[in-house]
Amino acid sequence: MRIAFFGTPQLAARYLEHLAGRHEIIAVVTQCDRRQGRSATPCAPPVKQTAERLGIPVLQPEHGQCAEPCRQLGQIRPEVCVVVAFGQIIPCEPISGAEPLQYVNVHYSLLPQLRGAAPVQHAILQGLECTGVTVQHLAAELDAGDIILQRALDIRAGDTAVSLFERLTALGIEALDEALRLIEEGIAPRAPQNHAQATWAPLITKEQGRIDWRKSAVQIGREVRAFTPWPGSHTRIGDLTLKIIQAEPEDRVTGVEGEPGRLVEVPGGHGFAVSCGEGLLWVRQVQPAGKRIMSASDYLNGARLEIGAQFG
Numbered sequence: 001m002r003i004a005f006f007g008t009p010q011l012a013a014r015y016l017e018h019l020a021g022r023h024e025i026i027a028v029v030t031q032c033d034r035r036q037g038r039s040a041t042p043c044a045p046p047v048k049q050t051a052e053r054l055g056i057p058v059l060q061p062e063h064g065q066c067a068e069p070c071r072q073l074g075q076i077r078p079e080v081c082v083v084v085a086f087g088q089i090i091p092c093e094p095i096s097g098a099e100p101l102q103y104v105n106v107h108y109s110l111l112p113q114l115r116g117a118a119p120v121q122h123a124i125l126q127g128l129e130c131t132g133v134t135v136q137h138l139a140a141e142l143d144a145g146d147i148i149l150q151r152a153l154d155i156r157a158g159d160t161a162v163s164l165f166e167r168l169t170a171l172g173i174e175a176l177d178e179a180l181r182l183i184e185e186g187i188a189p190r191a192p193q194n195h196a197q198a199t200w201a202p203l204i205t206k207e208q209g210r211i212d213w214r215k216s217a218v219q220i221g222r223e224v225r226a227f228t229p230w231p232g233s234h235t236r237i238g239d240l241t242l243k244i245i246q247a248e249p250e251d252r253v254t255g256v257e258g259e260p261g262r263l264v265e266v267p268g269g270h271g272f273a274v275s276c277g278e279g280l281l282w283v284r285q286v287q288p289a290g291k292r293i294m295s296a297s298d299y300l301n302g303a304r305l306e307i308g309a310q311f312g
Contacts, residue, residue: 001184006081027058033045113199135149144195161228268297
């Protein structure tokens, strides 16, 4: 098929690489280069880097200005436009005097559940046992398009956002292949969503990474997994910042009830336990500011913390 591809980050680049081996990619639309580092050197997004390596023309509209590349695509007439983590709103209105373009979008949830920018993180935050991938027809309202197909995936107890993204991407590539086959054969379904059942997964903010020890250990444990690698879960001990890399909740009452954030147990070689609003959080791996990731036990040996030390 003749395909135009919309996408920006590394996971979208994986879809582009896959599609380029099976279809004719006639254009790629991605976000503008971003300045990075102290030198503020412009850095091309992963999808642009992949497209240039594959010799595919690239369009990079400024934010909020996607109408122009859509107009250009209307002139070269792709059979379908595939959207994966593009990061901008795409106008769905047809170009005047032309047939409307067909857009399909890959979304990492079982819609209408978890519409929005961060469905993977929110699936973990909400303690869901199952999530999945939806391939949908693009609509003007966010993630509200008719569904072509869905594939479900169990969430494992130890899944972080990184591991769940990885498994969903493998599943999503397979689902997209099947959806494109259905489109090519002219039999792609259009199953309307039940909008009354929609839930939301808004963008994660940097501020959410600060641990609130008044929450339950179960919820803090979910946050540690959901916020890996960004924004990370961190706390303060004195004047220092400590990032919690790996932790496990334990739902039991402690002798320091009402004192969230208190270091309460230090069994040799097994990390340490912090009291939460409900239960204990067993911390297994940490990263002190400016240092490497290390076991929680090694951190305690160097920091010389004692029972009763207060995190906050």
